[in-house]
Amino acid sequence: MAARRLACEILGQVIHSRQPLDDSLDADRGPAGLAELSDKDRALVRAILGTALRQRGRIAAILDRLLERPIPEKSGAVLDLLHVAATQILFMEVPDRAAVATAMEIAGADPRIRRYKGLVNAVLRRAARDRETLLAETDQPWRTAPVWMFARWQKAHGEETAQAIARMHLHEPNLDICVKADPDLWAERLGATRIAGNTLRLTAHRGRVDALPGYADGAWWVQDAAxxxxxxxxxxxxxxxxxxxxxxxxxxxxxxxxxxxxxxxxxxxxxxxxxxxxxxxxxxxxxxxxxxxxxxxxxxxxxxxxxxxxxxxxxxxxxxxxxxxxxxxxxxxxxxxxxxxxxxxxxxxxxxxxxxxxxxxxxxxxxxxxxxxxxxxxxxxxxxxxxxxxxxxxxxxxxxxxxxxxxxxxxxxxxxxxxxxxxxxxxxxxxxx
Structure with missing residues (x-):
């Protein structure tokens, strides 16, 4: 409950206040209550927000199909809640019943959303019921960016490349590191692939970076290959x-x-x-x-x-x-x-x-x-x-x-x-x- 409520709050900060996601997820600079979450719940918040943002264009298109008319508070908390709940229903391994029930609890506790509880319930149940159809109808790579931004990429880089760029935005990046010396040795120790120069890529790593061999010794630092x-x-x-x-x-x-x-x-x-x-x-x-x-x-x-x-x-x-x-x-x-x-x-x-x-x-x-x-x-x-x-x-x-x-x-x-x-x-x- 707390994790999902914070996910709604942070999504609002990122979208409406244009705050960087990393700042909002920082235990010291983020919203009240974030630091008190367990590691597991903080990971859940990050997973929900990462997926919600990567799939935002697609989720917005699905919600437009499910809403009979635009919500008056178009940029407010109602849509933030719908995006967070729809993310779990459409793209995460969260039981539909749990996602809907949690969203209803959050709506009931928030005076800005309370009067929309019936609408939230109906939209999310339809999203769960018609999931496969809705996903099939919105499966276009360009939805990973706003229309105006994707149109710029089409003009600058060509249609095929623009589509390829948009498809890559659906994937979380790998962990790339730059080593001070002995890249082949560190590639073997870390199970990494040498990309170019002293840059190594760890494709399977999803845990704490500072727990990896060599971090505490100052053998390498995190840096994207590009x-x-x-x-x-x-x-x-x-x-x-x-x-x-x-x-x-x-x-x-x-x-x-x-x-x-x-x-x-x-x-x-x-x-x-x-x-x-x-x-x-x-x-x-x-x-x-x-x-x-x-x-x-x-x-x-x-x-x-x-x-x-x-x-x-x-x-x-x-x-x-x-x-x-x-x-x-x-x-x-x-x-x-x-x-x-x-x-x-x-x-x-x-x-x-x-x-x-x-x-x-x-x-x-x-x-x-x-x-x-x-x-x-x-x-x-x-x-x-x-x-x-x-x-x-x-x-x-x-x-x-x-x-x-x-x-x-x-x-x-x-x-x-x-x-x-x-x-x-x-x-x-x-x-x-």
Whole structure:
């Protein structure tokens, strides 16, 4: 009962207040009562919300079929309750009777929903009765994202690729880790597959990460395979002064430090930098850490290399953060692109002649990737693109015609499909000449 009630509350925070799911599920920052749940019930909350968000488009279509008219409180608690209960009935191994009964208890205890108890009961019973028909009628991959977002992917990446991206969003991501050394040894110890470079993939792991061998010893850190690529594009960084901009939570900082760079890690969030410090301490790695806004930050001397992981809509991370599909707005893309242009312009001024700047975002939107670099190069003739070679990435199909890195969730295919995929990233390598 408590777990399902909290699932409704958190879903409302994520959808209506656009709060990141990980923040809402954090025992310290989440809603009252979350910390008191048992590990089993917290896992249930996470499972319900993950499924509800991955299947949100499909569930919404089913509820539209079952509701004779829209609920007046269209964005309120009634729909949140219906989504949580329908998730259990349609996609989880929860007895229909239990899912309906629990939803009715929650409705009866909530004054915002109480007068809709009869409606909630009728809709959920019909969902249970007609489950197979309803699922068959709504079995289209594009429903893993809003129509406007999927239409953008169709235009940018083509129909077939857009459908493949959407299908991958139905799968929870695998656990990818980056090891400091001896990747083959750690692959054997952890039963993992070596993806590229020092990145390993554990396809069957669903337990506590900190319980795995090597974690406490600082042998590796968690980092998606795609997220590890931009830092590798800089090349040999040993002995060089390298800036990692927008650095938290620190995977790229760890990569650069482990490769021998003198890293300056800059991020605007002191809270996020605390996590970076903790990761570096566990890994036994060093870096200069600066809490600052890049629009006002001024380094003392130019850097030999710069990695700018710019803030973005993060639509390439929907596998990992399914709420991104539903709490982003069309207008967010232009707002992020404007900020990215300003940050790239600032960072370019801190690069020493002959130095390399890698710009990257975890977005599938061209305005935050290809278009951003085209505009920058048109304005800054002292920079040129250094094309990426597919041999550098180890990911087939990850390099654009222009020579930039572009990973997609549907790359790294595996059988079964749940064993493949990676985050969607764009990266361009630029040299000051």
């Amino acid at each position: 997220a590890s690529l931009p830092a590798r594009l800089i090349g040999d960084v040993a002995g060089k002064r390298v800036a990692d901009l927008c650095a938290a939570p620190g995977g790229k900082t760890a990569q650069l430090a482990a490769a021998g760079a003198a890293v300056t890690a800059v991020d605007i969030s002191e809270t996020r930098l605390e996590r970076l410090r903790a990761n570096l301490a566990r890994l036994g790695l060093l870096a200069e850490i600066v809490a600052a806004d890049l629009l006002t930050f001024e380094p003392a001397t130019p850097f030999d290399a710069i990695l700018l992981d710019a803030p973005c809509t993060a639509t390439g991370t929907i596998r990992r953060h399914p709420e991104v599909a539903w709490n982003r707005r069309k207008e967010d893309i232009a707002a992020f692109a404007e900020r990215q242009a300003a940050l790239l312009e600032r960072a370019a001024g801190w690069l020493a002649p002959g130095g390399v700047l890698v710009y990257c975002t975890c977005s599938l939107e061209p305005e935050e990737g290809e278009a951003r670099i085209a505009a920058f190069l048109a304005d800054r003739p002292e920079f040129r693109r250094v094309p990426v070679d597919e041999n550098e990435t180890g990911v087939p199909g990850s390099v654009t015609d222009a020579g930039d890195l572009r990973t997609l969730p549907c790359l790294l295919p595996r059988d079964p499909a749940a064993g493949g995929g990676l985050d969607g990233f764009f990266a361009a390598r630029l040299k000051r000449v």
